[in-house]
Amino acid sequence: MGVFKVAAIAGIILCSVSAVRNGFADTDIEPNGAQVVNQNDMTRENELVTRRLEGVSKRFNLTTEQQAEVRLILLDEATKMRVIRDDPSQTIAEKKAEIVELREVTENKIRPLLTAEQQIYHDELRRTVLENRKRR
Numbered sequence: 001m002g003v004f005k006v007a008a009i010a011g012i013i014l015c016s017v018s019a020v021r022n023g024f025a026d027t028d029i030e031p032n033g034a035q036v037v038n039q040n041d042m043t044r045e046n047e048l049v050t051r052r053l054e055g056v057s058k059r060f061n062l063t064t065e066q067q068a069e070v071r072l073i074l075l076d077e078a079t080k081m082r083v084i085r086d087d088p089s090q091t092i093a094e095k096k097a098e099i100v101e102l103r104e105v106t107e108n109k110i111r112p113l114l115t116a117e118q119q120i121y122h123d124e125l126r127r128t129v130l131e132n133r134k135r136r
Contacts, residue, residue, distance in 0.1 A: 045078040056110070059125075060118045069113050077106045 053071050056062065062070065084090070084098050107126065114122055 049074045049078050073109045
C-alpha cells in the first residue's frame with residue numbers, strides 16, 4: 001500500500017474516532033443507563049436563558065423581583081427543552097409541536113408576574129407573533 005493510501009486511511013480513522021468521541025462528549029451515561037447532563041450543556045442553557053431574560057427584561061422593563069422569577073421559569077423551560085431535543089423516540093414534527101406547547105406554557109407562567117401595563121404589551125406582542133406565524 002502506498003504512503004498516500006496509508007495516510008488517507010489513518011486520517012479517516014482519526015476523524016472517525018474524533019467524531020465519535022465528540023459526539024459522546026456532551027453527555028455521560030451512568031452504569032445504570034441514566035443519562036447525565038454534561039456541564040457544557042448546563043453552561044449553554046444558562047447563556048441562552050440569560051440572553052432571553054435580558055430581552056424580556058428590556059422589552060417589558062422588568063423589576064429585579066420579576067427578573068428573578070422569570071429566570072426560574074426560563075431555566076425550567078430550558079431543562080424541559082433539552083429533554084425534548086434529546087428524545088430519540090420522537091420525530092422532528094413531534095418535537096416541534098411539543099416545543100410550541102412548552103413555549104405557550106412558559107408564556108402562561110410569565111404573564112401573571114407582569115403588571116397590568118406589562119400584560120397589555122405582552123398580549124399585543126403575542127397577537128403579533130401568532131399572526132406572523134399564521135402567515136408562514
